[in-house]
Amino acid sequence: MSVDTGNVILEVEDLHTYFFNRGSTVKAVDGVSFFLREGETLGIVGESGCGKTTTSKLLLRLETPTDGEILLDGKNIQNFRGSELQDYRTTVQAVFQDPWSSLSPRMRVRDIVAEPLVVNRQVSHQERDDRVAEVMSQVGLHAEQANNYPHEFSGGQRQRIAVASALASYPKMIVLDEPVSALDVSIRAQIMNLLVDLQAEYNVSYLLIAHNLATVRYMAHQTAVMYLGQIVEYAETEELYQNPLHPYTKALFSAALPSHPDLVREEIVLTGEVPSPINPPSGCRFHPRCPFAMDQCSVDIPVDKEVAPGHRVSCHLY
Numbered sequence: 001m002s003v004d005t006g007n008v009i010l011e012v013e014d015l016h017t018y019f020f021n022r023g024s025t026v027k028a029v030d031g032v033s034f035f036l037r038e039g040e041t042l043g044i045v046g047e048s049g050c051g052k053t054t055t056s057k058l059l060l061r062l063e064t065p066t067d068g069e070i071l072l073d074g075k076n077i078q079n080f081r082g083s084e085l086q087d088y089r090t091t092v093q094a095v096f097q098d099p100w101s102s103l104s105p106r107m108r109v110r111d112i113v114a115e116p117l118v119v120n121r122q123v124s125h126q127e128r129d130d131r132v133a134e135v136m137s138q139v140g141l142h143a144e145q146a147n148n149y150p151h152e153f154s155g156g157q158r159q160r161i162a163v164a165s166a167l168a169s170y171p172k173m174i175v176l177d178e179p180v181s182a183l184d185v186s187i188r189a190q191i192m193n194l195l196v197d198l199q200a201e202y203n204v205s206y207l208l209i210a211h212n213l214a215t216v217r218y219m220a221h222q223t224a225v226m227y228l229g230q231i232v233e234y235a236e237t238e239e240l241y242q243n244p245l246h247p248y249t250k251a252l253f254s255a256a257l258p259s260h261p262d263l264v265r266e267e268i269v270l271t272g273e274v275p276s277p278i279n280p281p282s283g284c285r286f287h288p289r290c291p292f293a294m295d296q297c298s299v300d301i302p303v304d305k306e307v308a309p310g311h312r313v314s315c316h317l318y
């Protein structure tokens with residue numbers, strides 16, 4: 001994928017991750033490319049099983065790619081060893097979906113928040129406590145609350161603690177894997193606003209994995225739509241939401257987003273289950289569910305085309 005703007009911190013090139021299971025191959029991620037700019041958010045959306053979580057694990061180096069490259073500031077993260085790998089683990093942080101299981105119940109909040117700070121370098125108690133107090137107040141908690149344990153907080157507060165911990169070491173990038181979907185609907189907006197405000201303050205980049213399209217629209221500068229291990233459409237978020245082109249994107253949006261009365265949007269109903277990534281359909285992987293499928297679609301693999309500046313789609317209709 002060509003990158004024509006400056007300040008790109010992360011480039012993902014033709015990433016593949018196959019799991020080999022009892023004689024079969026699960027193609028969880030199958031040729032994914034994207035990039036992420038400094039201080040911006042890339043949203044990845046798609047149905048369950050399309051490879052979003054595997055992609056985020058690859059970025060966190062919790063999985064190893066079968067093929068392809070992930071470059072942070074031009075360096076292949078797979079080559080990091082020793083201190084470079086430790087630096088990477090500080091530079092790239094994560095906030096996960098479930099604030100009940102992601103925070104260690106036996107650690108005080110102070111130690112949870114300080115963990116990424118102390119793992120990589122010597123910091124004095126004073127430096128550590130000052131930084132914990134600072135970041136606690138930035139996420140809307142009191143410095144004294146750092147003495148408490150996670151179970152003493154509500155779900156929203158716990159997610160604030162997770163955000164504080166992710167930010168403590170001034171990371172370049174945070175993987176947000178469904179950061180608000182486990183929270184009460186009434187507090188989701190607060191956490192989204194907090195993440196947006198802190199992004200501006202820290203100039204940190206987010207990779208946002210979410211199946212809630214409204215969350216992605218609110219937070220992401222660019223959005224990639226994944227289907228069966230591949231990106232089928234990619235654009236600036238507002239362009240994508242106002243002008244979805246791939247039949248799969250249109251179907252996702254018409255299922256999830258209420259039509260605006262001023263928008264005449266094709267309603268496409270998604271039928272059938274997502275096929276298995278063990279033996280994905282030939283040609284275009286979406287063709288068995290696509291209402292516009294042509295003969296060509298079951299045979300030829302569509303290539304990624306740029307149909308408007310920065311708007312890319314893999315579909316034989318374009």
Ligand SMILES: Nc1ncnc2c1ncn2[C@@H]1O[C@H](COP(=O)(O)OP(=O)(O)OP(=O)(O)O)[C@@H](O)[C@H]1O
Nearest residue numbers: 019021026028047048049050051052053054055277
């Ligand atoms: N360790 C593994 N071994 C075998 N198959 C796996 C493994 N991890 C993931 N998969 C399979 O890879 C595919 C992609 O999974 P992944 O978790 O990345 O999807 P997802 O889009 O994040 O879904 P969800 O929203 O349900 O988490 C799925 O079919 C899943 O069953």
